[in-house]
Amino acid sequence: MRKVSLFIATSLDGYIARADGSVDWLFTDQDYGYQAFYNQVETLLMGRKTYDQCLSTGDYPYPGKRAYVFSSRPLSWSNDDIEAVSGDAADFIADLRSQEGGLVWLVGGGALIATCLQHRLIDEFVVSIHPIILGRGIPLFPNSDLSHRLKLESTLAFDTGLVQLRYRCN
Ligand SMILES: NC(=O)c1ccc[n+]([C@@H]2O[C@H](COP(=O)([O-])OP(=O)(O)OC[C@H]3O[C@@H](n4cnc5c(N)ncnc54)[C@H](OP(=O)(O)O)[C@@H]3O)[C@@H](O)[C@H]2O)c1
Numbered sequence: 001m002r003k004v005s006l007f008i009a010t011s012l013d014g015y016i017a018r019a020d021g022s023v024d025w026l027f028t029d030q031d032y033g034y035q036a037f038y039n040q041v042e043t044l045l046m047g048r049k050t051y052d053q054c055l056s057t058g059d060y061p062y063p064g065k066r067a068y069v070f071s072s073r074p075l076s077w078s079n080d081d082i083e084a085v086s087g088d089a090a091d092f093i094a095d096l097r098s099q100e101g102g103l104v105w106l107v108g109g110g111a112l113i114a115t116c117l118q119h120r121l122i123d124e125f126v127v128s129i130h131p132i133i134l135g136r137g138i139p140l141f142p143n144s145d146l147s148h149r150l151k152l153e154s155t156l157a158f159d160t161g162l163v164q165l166r167y168r169c170n
Contacts, residue, residue, distance in 0.1 A: 002097050004045075005124040006106045006113060007037050008140065012129055015137030016110060021053055025132050027162055032128055041065060042102030045093060047112035052076065068092070070112055090119040097121060114142045124168050125150065131161030 009026050010016055017023050044062055048071035054061055067082045070089045085092050106116055116122050150167035157163050
């Protein structure tokens, strides 16, 4: 079975982007373990809005890795590594997770995370809490009727004020 990991940055008040989708508040002074994590990633999962946001910043940032983008419409751009998935996202991810293979990175955003939570498809959470309160925005964990008990595996605190929490699902 493959591991699905949510590796993501959030504000202290639990937003992954401002209300307009911007992520200008993310720290860029160092990589906070990103490259080491990314080196292990074999497959990426993205909602269409996150994908569009990636493309809007310049070159596609994940060349050479298999990526599945969930959308009911054709993608604005793609290449051989990228596959649009228009069917049931939960079924697709459950099937992918049940196969043999390497690490799956659930990139986001909030809508796709909500689906994965609803179906208990996330094995690991690596959450980088930035020392900022955005006030409003796109929530990391939208309202849900389900609760999830997690086990804390590690904490890392950086001088910049970013705190990274690593949990796995019980
Ligand atoms: N802070 C971070 O580390 C971080 C990480 C990732 C993303 N983000 C931010 O998150 C924002 C986007 O989040 P979001 O919640 O608005 O959107 P999202 O989850 O990225 O994308 C939503 C879209 O994905 C498709 N989709 C999502 N769930 C689906 C499902 N269960 N089945 C089928 N299709 C599904 C739909 O596309 P269609 O409408 O095309 O059908 C939906 O409109 C962006 O601003 C991005 O920058 C931040």
